[in-house]
Amino acid sequence: MKTKPLCGKARMRRLKKCQKNCVTLHSKRLTKPLTDNMEYNHKEIEKRWQQFWRDNEVYRVKEDPARKKFYVLDMFPYPSGAGLHVGHPLGYIASDIYSRYKRQQGFNVLHPMGYDAYGLPAEQYAIQTGQHPEITTRNNITRYEEQLSKIGFSFDWNREVRTCDPKYYKWTQWAFMQMFNSWYDLQAGKARPISELEKYLSEHGTEGLHAAETKELHLTADQWNSMTEKEKRQTLMNWRIAFQGETMVNWCPQLGTVLANDEVSEGVSVRGGFPVEQKLMNQWCLRVSAYAQRLLDGLDKLQWTDSLKETQRNWIGRSEGAEMLFPVVGKDISLEIFTTRADTIFGVTFMVLAPESAYVKELVTPEQKAAVDAYLEEVKRKTERERQIDKKVSGVFTGSFARNPLTGKEIPIWISDYVLAGYGTGAIMAVPAHDSRDYAFARHFDLPIIPLIEGADVSEESFDAKEGVMMNSCGPKLDLNGLQVKEAIAKTKKFIEEEGIGKVKVNYRLRDAIFSRQRYWGEPFPVYYKDGTAYLMDESVLPLELPEVKSYKPTPDGEPPLGRAENWKTPEGYPIELCTMPGFAGSSAYYLRYMDPHNDQALVSPEANAYWRDVDLYVGGSEHATGHLIYSRFWNKFLYDLGVVVEDEPFKRLVNQGMIQGRTSFVYRIKDTNTFVSRGLKDNYDVTPIRVDINLVDNDVLDIDGFRKWRPEYADAEFVLEDGKYICGYAVEKMSKSMFNVVNPDDIVDRYGADTLRMYEMFLGPIEQSKPWDTNGIDGVNRFLRKLWNLFDRADLSSDAEPSKEELKVVHKLAKKVTQDIENFSFNTSVAAFMIAVNELGQLKSGNRKVLDMITRLIAPFAPHIAEEFWHRLGNEGSVVDAEWPAYDEQYLVEDMVKYPVSFNGKTRFTIELPAGADKAAVEEAALKAEGAAKWLDGKQPRKVIVVPGKIVNIVV
RNA sequence: GCGGGAAUGGUGAAAUGGUAGACACGAAGGACUUAAAAUCCUUUGACCCGGAAGGGUUGUGCGGGUUCGAGUCCCGCUUCCCGUACCA
Secondary structure (H helix, E strand, C coil), X not given: CCCCHHHHHHHHHHHHHHHHHHHHHHHHHCCCCCCCCCCCCHHHHHHHHHHHHHHHCCCCCCCCCCCCEEEEEECCCCCCCCCCCCCCHHHXXXXXXXXXXHHHXXXXXXXXXXXXXXXXXXXXXXXXXXXXXXXXXXXXXHHHHHHHHCCCCCCCHHHCCECCCHHHHHHHHHHHHHHHCEEEECCCCEEEEHHHHHHHHHHHCCCCCCECCCCCCCCCHHHHHCCXXXXXXXXXXXXXXXXXXXXXXXXXCCCCEEECHHHEECCEECCCCCECEEEEEEEEEECHHHHHHHHHHHHHHCECCHHHHHHHHHHHCEEEEEEEEEEECCCCCEEXXXXXXXXXXXXXXXXXXXXXXXXXXXXXXXXXXXXXXXHHHHHHHCCHHHHHHCCCCCCEEEEEEEECCCCCCEEEEEXXXXXXXXXXXXXXXXXXXXXXXXXXXXXXXXXXXXXCECCCCXXXXXXXXXXXXXXXXXXXXXXXXXXXXXXXXXXXXXXXXXHCCEEEEEEECCCCEECCECCCCCCECCEEXXXXXXXXXXXXXXXXXXXXXCCCCCCCCCCCHHHHCCCCECCCCCEECCCECCHHHHHCCHXXXXXXXXXXXXXXXXXXXXXXXXXXXXEECHHHCCCHHHHHHHXXXXXXXXXXXXXXCCEEEEEECCCEEEEEEEEEEECCCCEEECHHHHHHCCEEEEEECHHHEECCEECHHHHHHHCHHHCCCEEECECCECECEEEEECCCHHHCCCCCHHHHHHHHCHXXXXXXXXXXXXXXXXXXXXXXXXXXXXXXXXXXXXXXXXXXXXXXXXXXXXXXXXXXXXXXXXXXHHHCCCHHHHHHHHHHHHHHHHHCCCCCHHHHHHHHHHHCCCCHHHHHHHHHHCCCCCCHHHCCCCCCCHHHCCCCEEEEEEEECCCEEEEEEEECCCCHHHHHHHHHHHHHHHHHCCCCCCCEXXXXXXXXXXXXX
């Protein structure tokens, strides 16, 4: 059945429009009449088919156990006030192509989109203007939706989520509550209910307990049982997965909030670039470190790039070593240190504590107290940034000594800020001969240096490598001399465990995530305080909605903005937590919510989760490697432990798209004049480069009139031209308003159409690569689509003729290339393949219906609007998104080969196969090449050599 | 420092170890046009020979190696980009 009501109507509409255009063109410009062929009118086509998709809910997806699922996810955007620029859709286009391809292959594809709506910019805007962040955010989302809708994505908008929507963040809060009510059992390797821990403590105390903990506690059952409720609650914080703890945090005074490690880079905040200092604060934290090993192990089975996996491995930073006790001389305490170089213990000449270490107070002698206090004060004053820039060696002697447990020698204990409080035990044994930091410190304070490795010259610098033969390492009970470093490490570890002076230990660099933010625009904690102790609210209060406040600033006495909320109390009158959750809270499980976005009984129903399981393909920027992608994996693993989700890892395959940078244009003003000189001539003058709006530049040629109108001060600008043109210079910079290099996708869609934008973005280069946006090449892609259009316009679509051999070759070659390219995410070469195919078909004057049908199916993921148009013109019903993906047949791709007998070494004869039509010269050339190749056969005679002139394709012995 | 990646025409870039530069932009020339736009055709890595058809040399950051054959694989450098950084 071939009904085509839409097609017919569409044709009429198009005809009318075309005639109208002709008329206006006639009357305005007296141009010659247009032919019967209709121009490719992207505006009309795209508008019509986008409406068709909406009206028919073509992209709506439902769980369907009869079909295999495929889940394609984009990292959802933060809706910023600047709107989308042309770089944002890059990854979305790639994932959209993949989604459509998979759908055409028969998969049930989940391809959702939403908004990461909590964020600092909206809040800062609110502080400045008083406008509620919700309004700002909603406006920005509206703008994003408009922009996205024009590009023709196959998102199922019915599943949209917004992290600031109470229906959504109910489940963010819910997850937090589950974490509060859980502890991590290291033996079972999973999270368990806190009630089970309480039961264990009441029966055994901490004896035999293997739990991820803030610090090591030793409690008997009696001690635990005799605690008050308040004491018990405070003690449990040591094990909860969401817990409160006094930790060193990154405090940003300008932002008035703490930041997570991944939100700080080079000592300044990632957002805003403000200095960050270290501060001890009581904060909500997530015990991510409990999952360090699983996060590490899980990477092996993921299809992520090696670089991204490596980044995560480094961030997790597993290191195997030993914890050792060094007794303090004259005191009843021991210093605990962590080292990966247990073998170097005979070279320890001093010890160093972090300034924040709890040992400091106990070890400072009265004589040194003044000096130590002064040093601590100095360290405290320095920001993290200053600490990093100013790498001068500094430190102070505590006055105390420790005893090296192996040599028995007394060694001084120092304090220095090169030792970090947050890693290991906050104390180190210093081996200046084999650690560059200890070396610098020893040199500066003139402390002894004992070399331990044969042949290592430590007169100028330390020898840090973990290799060589040990020396100077013999004590009364342990002799390491003559051993290789690795052997020595193993032997020492064994020895200290036997002697009870230490234990083998694995340390991770990964810290627990700080989960409090002293801000307004985030998820409130479902937590209240009774007698200064945190209690969870009842689950029935969820979602605990964000209250209104009059101002978004901190309160005058330094409390977070929620301190201004009226009645921010439980019905019983207990105060509710004033902090809100950080940005990563809402983005950690959004991929699960898409599976079942309207469920108000569960984050995701077991049925929906069992069907969609995990994300098959995740596309997004690599900047989330150490933030979102760690937190999300942690969050997922926790929910996995709870039995809420069925997959341990959330993102099976991950592709990082590169950033699109801006291409800034420059004009060159001659100093102290209003005269501008063209790029080629600028070296003859003393010039100042000035950024100019990219919209005033076409192909590096400046629109001079536009430039004069752009700014009043340029109204009477003069120009020194070359070849009658003003050529601008350019530089690659971040795309931003202040650089005048922002290209808006709306403008491109308006001028060339969404299909052109989509194909051009893919054509720019490999998807993973960062590259500058350059509108210059877009005409080529647009030209290609017009050629394709003309191919259809010329064709006789009513004919059922079989394609010619040449036509079949073109189209099957294309199908093979495009299929392979999509699988490999190599879209730029696919676009090229389309161009070649269309050119070849143009040369063949092809208008074959079956050929065009196949092309339509192949191009549908790339240019869905034009494909939909073709699909209906071919008389099909429904949407091209469900058009079956064409299989290619290799038989059409095989060249016709002709055999030529050839003599070799004067006697041997073998056969060369060449493509049909090869001339004598080609045969001779091939024979020559084959002779060389035959040598490699080690005297064997080739039976057959298949040659494309100059290129040996295959040798059969 | 450490980790990851990259280097190919004027530009963006292609090349399972097999004719390097596909495809596109730009540029130059031509056709159509009163003209322009649009469209189409030709040329386009560099150098050299030739009146021309055509032919030759060279060429994928640098230096070696493996191979009949290397942009591609191995070893050693140089430069650039990204990530991370006192993690003991």
